[in-house]
Amino acid sequence: MILLLIFVGMLGSVIFISLPRGFNQLKLTSKKLIGLYLAVIWLAILWLPLGLFGFTNFIKAAIPVSGAMFTWITVNRQVIVISLMILYLLALGLTLRIRKFLVLLLSGDEAGFIRTLKLAWRDGSFGDLVRSWLAILEMVVAVFAIITGITAFNHLISNQTIWFISKGLINFVVPIVELKTMLRLFSSSIHFDWKSGRLWVFGGVSLLLTTVIGAANVNNGRPPRPQTIIVHRGVIDHNGTGNTIAALKKNSRFHFPYVEMDIQETKDHHFICAHDDTVSIPHKRPQEINTLSLKTVKKYHHVELFGDYLKIANRLHQPLIIELKVTNQSDKQMGTRFADQYRAGLQRLPHRVHSIGYAYLRQIKRQLPHTQIGLVTMLNFGDMSKLNVNFYTLEHYTVSNYLIRSADIDQRQIYTWTDNSRLGMFRSAIMGVNGQVTDQAQKLAHLKINLDRDRWVLLLNYLLDYL
Template sequence: MYRFGRHLLNSWRQGLLTPGMLLGWEAVIGLFAGVRWLSQRPGWSVPLVLAIVILVIMLAGQLMQLVRLYSEQQPDWPTTWRLVWAHKWQWLAIEALIVVLALPLGLWGLSSRVLVRLPLAVSWVNLVSLYRRPVVISAAIVYGVLATYLLLWGPRHFRRLTPHLTRHGSIPQMLMALVISLMLTGVWWGMSEALVWVNWWYDRHGSLLGSQWLLVASLALVWIGFTLVSVLGVLTVVWSWCGQPELPRCQRRYSSRALLGGLVCVVLAGGVIQQALVSQPQFARTVLISHRGVDHHRGVQNTLAALRSVSRERPDYVEMDLHETKDHRWVVLHDENLQVLANRRQTPHQLTLRQLERLSVHESGQSARLASWDHYLGTAERLHQPLMVEIKTTPQDSTGAVRRFGRQYGQRLIRDHAVVHSLDYRVVAELRRALPALRVGYILPFNWVAPSSVPADFYSFQQISASQQFILAAHRLGAPAYIWTPDTTAKMTRMWALGADGQITNELQRLRTATSQPRRRVQWASLQNFIYSY
């Protein structure tokens, strides 16, 4: 193991400090930083497209040089570029595969910036939303196949693309390289989170000017650390693919071009950090939305007792859910069956509204009866409590259910300043067409497609993959961006810093407290958002 570690460290020195390699890494890092800086806002521009094209070319050339170095062939740029051009389509396929595999892992901070520009037909987006569980399982299987393919055949591809490479690494070597790369990432993550804690502490005890300078220094350290870990991870993986060759000691020589490249990287990194400081923190007023009409487990979700209780806290909206019943009416219920809340293996479509109203539901040691939509809406109107109505759909829904809903309740909802949203875009499109004055939003279970693909009056973005790019894309369409469902103070503060217009939460009072903090005390949230963006 000691011998392995010694050779690995030498491979890092060779891959980093060989003059041609150092300049190449500086170019790749600078281009990544440039693409990130240019892609802050949704849409395309000529500089952004040019930067992406040059980045793709430079990355292929750098990887080719690295393979030549680790195959004990002296890197030579003209020869390298000829080889890249000769195998351009293979390189394009390899880089496309790397992008697909890196998207769920952040893609060096570019995942949201790529996905927010992904246009897709409404029917496809809706298919993914309605059948998200089988879609996720299928996507995980495809991802596993692609990752396994890269693991087994990646070294062979490099051997085919580089005639000087006479051997390639084994699967155990490749697995060891992946473990080392994960360990490096873990070290970076731990150090970054430690910096978040330091910023959190200083925001509460230090001066405002000191907090701002500490934030700038922390952003720089996080960026430098991630850059170094990324390059070392690539060096480790490619070294293992080349059969872990024992390399001669690196002769350190630096050129003026490498120095100039380093200065360019510093300038571009400064631009990325400055962008993070300017675009965040937002800390605008947040719309407070009670998820399923509860706050901190007080009351049973979607019941009248919970509505009366939470309305005393005056949320901007109470979010609640509707299902169609057997007799084509509406019951206030989230789940597609009654197993969890009522311990009955039945669905709303199997029971009439009268039968459902007789059922007791249980949650957090409390009990209440299911409510009809008419009763719930009437109670909300008497309490002067605006609602955010989520219409649930199933294949068993009757023909024209949404149309009847709009005809029966649309004008009342408009008068009550209520809003409607749904995971089913057919609901969104039909209600917007029939009731232009009613605000209708679309719920995205994953933030993975350009919001412009699914036009709506507002968007409910899932919290786990929420990013500033999706919020900005919604704002570009003139639509508010709400986030569901942050329940901890840290998550609430992070979403507040991102610029979310509202948050749908199970902890309403906690959200009110979190978004009432003095802004100077929550600068740390900008740093943590910066870390998560990578």
């Protein structure tokens, strides 16, 4: 937080110093100074989805989050994300419409805050708004090209010295590109006076700060741990139907450490093997399974009971990682009921349970203290290190080094899902995870990882940091 406040202060100073000669020699009144830094804070907030010079992932992984909050946000993620995207686009569009506000505010005119907003609105135009959006798109494309280009070069030439130079180059060049775009957008009059000593001091310190943060965010890779291979829904390379006893029987012969599968609770408290929260009922909208009785679900769909699946898994000596599915309509005592119903079967092998439902995991842990419980992420956000679980199953596309560091603080196991490409498998392994949930278990089993040769993959993490 202190680093973030320093960064915002430095950013405001760079913007002020970069004003044309005459503007930055004006005496700042307290009102103008407050207005300047409120505007800079607002710009920093708007820049969060665009990486904020590498701070976004750091901030996202540091947000305190309770178990109940984590579950609610994850269950309602689609509505929340769409709503936030709409609000963000509106806020960014309106801000671009009044993008000359800062120059007008810091001019010699003593116009009030509201009058300055009106002047900035009047100064804008539809054409200017379109050009502003294009400038942001140009920045995104440029940052993407810089990072992927440097990554591709490291893929072709494996050299540790080149690797460290590449990290420094990304951390130096990308913030300049983003800063230039921000300055260009939020006043057409802003320019760099390269003869200004203050500009070099403030700009240099700001770049140093972002470089340090960026360098800390991408690790240098870890010697890969032996990967725990977790067969996603019991299927390997599309050789069966997920979450079925037939697939379990077919693929347990490979003796992978775990088969991951999904269960849903019906309205009358039966647990069935199913991934999707809803089932289709003729002449009706899709219905959530936990609002229907087992008899109703069976009337329209083939159903396999979890109790039968668990018995077969125990007979085949195949440990499971069971994903307990959660919706807004899930029964409040679902975890306790699940543990009570399957207490004996769950303790025959080292079966595990993971879920987005933190409260249900804690219910299971209270009933079955020796059963390992894990938190599944769909959106990688928040500081989850204080949540009392044994392991994490993290969505692999947006997993960051900050998140892995916070989750790994107590040596808890970290898995990623669903890694099916060689690139994704390399990245997760070199970032230091303990295992991977995959539809391509054989591919992962035969994956040969060389840290010095494959470290280049980690440079792709800068796409998460800066975009």
